[in-house]
Structures are given as structure tokens and as C-alpha cells.
Amino acid sequence: GQNIDQPTEMTATEGAIVQINCTYQTSGFNGLFWYQQHAGEAPTFLSYNVLDGLEEKGRFSSFLSRSKGYSYLLLKELQMKDSASYLCAVIDDYKLSFGAGTTVTVRA
């Protein structure tokens, strides 16, 4: 089976940095996605890692270590609009398996 773990909730202050960790144990691996989901809205694509290392995209960066079954999403210079749920997902062939999501609350 697929097992993807991430913290349930995190709180941070506006302007700060937050790191959301994700660990996975899956039968197959073709890459790891991070999605952002605001309440009542569609999950939107943030990043895709298939090779080890850090991918940077503006204020958001994502890291992958395949040997450790570990990824993190780094959010810098937090803004109030970053308050959302962040979903870690592993793809095996075409099947996406999701973690339960991490709700990030940004406080002024």
C-alpha cells in the first residue's frame, strides 16, 4: 500500500519561513507533487520533483531525497494569502496517492 505522512497543522507569522515535511513509503515512484488548496477551491499545482535535490520557484521551493523517502516544501516570506492546505502526493505510473494535507495558518 501507499503511506504518505505530513503534519496536520502549522502556524507561522507573516514574513517568516515555514517548512512542511512529507515522508512516503510507496510501492512505486515516478515523482512527487506539492499542491496548494484553499478552502472550498481546487488543488493547484505548486511543484514536481522526480530527481533528488532542491527545485526553487519564487517564494516556494521543494526538496526531494528518494533514498530517504522524504520531501519538504519551503515557503518563504509568508503572506496572508499563503494560508491554505498543502498536499503532498506521490505518483506511480498514473496513480496519484495523497497525504492528508497540512493546514498552514499565517498570522499577522
Next chain:
Amino acid sequence: ETGVTQTPRHLVMGMTNKKSLKCEQHLGHNAMYWYKQSAKKPLELMFVYSLEERVENNSVPSRFSPECPNSSHLFLHLHTLQPEDSALYLCASSQALNAETQYFGPGTRLLVL
């Protein structure tokens, strides 16, 4: 706006009703998906279609019946649902089937009474 639309956005139905959820993608993609998102639980893959053919039926009860008449449209027909089927139903699409980024619609919030 992700290019994937879903209607209705909200639906309340009794256990004896029959209703359908509709998904349409305007991205020219060839693969479409149905997911179920229950409170505090991970998204669960329900069905996968590629070029209008079903390639995955993830042990979903027969009271959920998908239909893909063409590569742009996907339906989920619902009948004799149970209260535990109340959830957010998300549609997604991708360019092709293998390890491609999936783009999600806003979902239909379903409440079964």
C-alpha cells in the same frame, strides 16, 4: 482558474435520489480522473479515463457510475447513496496518462441526507 470546471458546485440529495456530477476540461487533455476528498482524509482516486476508455476502477461501490462520452467531458452518476458518501468530489485532467501533472476542478460538495 485551472481550465477544469465542475457542476454543480454544491449538491444535497436524499438516499433514494439519482443525480449526476459533470466535469469539463478546456485544456485539450486526454486523461481525466475522479477523486473523493473526505474531511481530514487524503484524496482518494476513484476512476481514471484515458482517451474515453476507463483504465482504473479503484474498488468503488457500484452506486457510483462514471461516464466519459468524449475526452473533454466526464460524468459521475450517483444513485442510492449513503450518508458516508458525503464529501468533496474532485475532477482532474492531465495531458496524458503517465506521470503527468494533473489539473483539478473546484469540486462538487455533496451532502447525502
